[in-house]
Amino acid sequence: MNPPTICFIGAGNMASSLIRGLLADQHPPSGLRAADPVPAQREALAALGVTVSEDNTLMVRGADVVVAAVKPQVLGQVLTALPDLQPNQLIISICAGVPIASIESWCPAGQPVVRCMPNTPALLRAGITALIANAAVDARAREVADRILKAAGKTVWVADETQIDAVTAVSGSGPAYFFYVMEAMIKAGVDLGLTHELARELTIETAYGAALMAREGDTQPATLRVNVTSPGGTTERALNTLAAADVARHIEDAVRNAALRAQELAREFGQP
Numbered sequence: 001m002n003p004p005t006i007c008f009i010g011a012g013n014m015a016s017s018l019i020r021g022l023l024a025d026q027h028p029p030s031g032l033r034a035a036d037p038v039p040a041q042r043e044a045l046a047a048l049g050v051t052v053s054e055d056n057t058l059m060v061r062g063a064d065v066v067v068a069a070v071k072p073q074v075l076g077q078v079l080t081a082l083p084d085l086q087p088n089q090l091i092i093s094i095c096a097g098v099p100i101a102s103i104e105s106w107c108p109a110g111q112p113v114v115r116c117m118p119n120t121p122a123l124l125r126a127g128i129t130a131l132i133a134n135a136a137v138d139a140r141a142r143e144v145a146d147r148i149l150k151a152a153g154k155t156v157w158v159a160d161e162t163q164i165d166a167v168t169a170v171s172g173s174g175p176a177y178f179f180y181v182m183e184a185m186i187k188a189g190v191d192l193g194l195t196h197e198l199a200r201e202l203t204i205e206t207a208y209g210a211a212l213m214a215r216e217g218d219t220q221p222a223t224l225r226v227n228v229t230s231p232g233g234t235t236e237r238a239l240n241t242l243a244a245a246d247v248a249r250h251i252e253d254a255v256r257n258a259a260l261r262a263q264e265l266a267r268e269f270g271q272p
């Protein structure tokens with residue numbers, strides 16, 4: 001497959017990391033375009049060989065794929081302002097909370113649309129992105145979308161758009177939950193007499209190591225936890241403290257509430 005010409009509308013954090021990832025994956029710079037009103041964003045990408053402009057229409061014309069990477073609130077205005085979208089141009093939206101039906105309503109009838117939910121580690125190519133396609137997206141276009149989002153890390157496809165709210169609650173907002181736990185562990189380490197620097201290093205390397213253990217092999221996190229909990233030991237005392245405070249239930253509530261908020265935002269951002 002020849003590399004598609006990909007136009008990014010909005011050249012902020014997410015678009016820049018996808019572009020850097022695509023370049024690292026040997027996508028030719030000549031096949032990359034970006035439109036953004038901010039001169040500094042354009043200059044940074046132009047330095048990588050990407051064709052840039054402040055004119056969205058100019059950049060979109062003739063592109064195979066249009067990646068919408070603006071804030072969700074402006075997506076409707078951006079898409080409805082494009083005068084000549086073609087039926088073979090694949091629209092990929094990474095805008096959190098904007099439903100496919102809204103994106104379709106801002107495009108000509110029959111436009112192929114893929115909606116994605118990436119997460120912040122995408123900035124380091126360590127993200128996970130859930131994707132869903134509308135009926136106009138064929139197998140080849142799915143492959144193209146998958147390849148583009150793989151520039152930010154792993155990809156998973158969901159069959160039902162309602163699952164995107166759950167994805168948003170688990171992996172979209174998820175990095176913040178882990179940062180929250182890390183903050184508390186660093187503070188506890190400092191309270192116990194460690195320097196902030198040492199507490200931070202111990203916490204982060206532990207989180208990283210635990211994530212690697214959970215990712216490798218088939219062992220479930222619950223089993224890994226039991227395996228490192230000796231009866232009468234320090235880990236057991238800590239976990240008993242968490243259980244007494246029903247921390248697991250609070251985490252479940254937090255994730256459920258994030259999903260409810262995602263539904264609210266979908267209603268809000270779905271309006272033009």
Ligand SMILES: NC(=O)c1ccc[n+]([C@@H]2O[C@H](COP(=O)([O-])OP(=O)(O)OC[C@H]3O[C@@H](n4cnc5c(N)ncnc54)[C@H](OP(=O)(O)O)[C@@H]3O)[C@@H](O)[C@H]2O)c1
Binds near residue numbers: 011094120
């Ligand atoms: N960052 C994340 O971790 C993350 C995770 C999941 C999903 N997302 C989604 O990714 C999208 C982009 O996020 P981001 O963090 O990359 O945002 P960002 O850094 O603010 O980038 C958006 C860029 O689009 C520009 N822009 C505004 N209006 C425009 C227009 N009409 N035409 C072209 N460009 C325009 C902005 O310029 P101004 O600064 O002048 O407005 C800005 O440079 C959002 O919809 C977000 O929901 C982000």
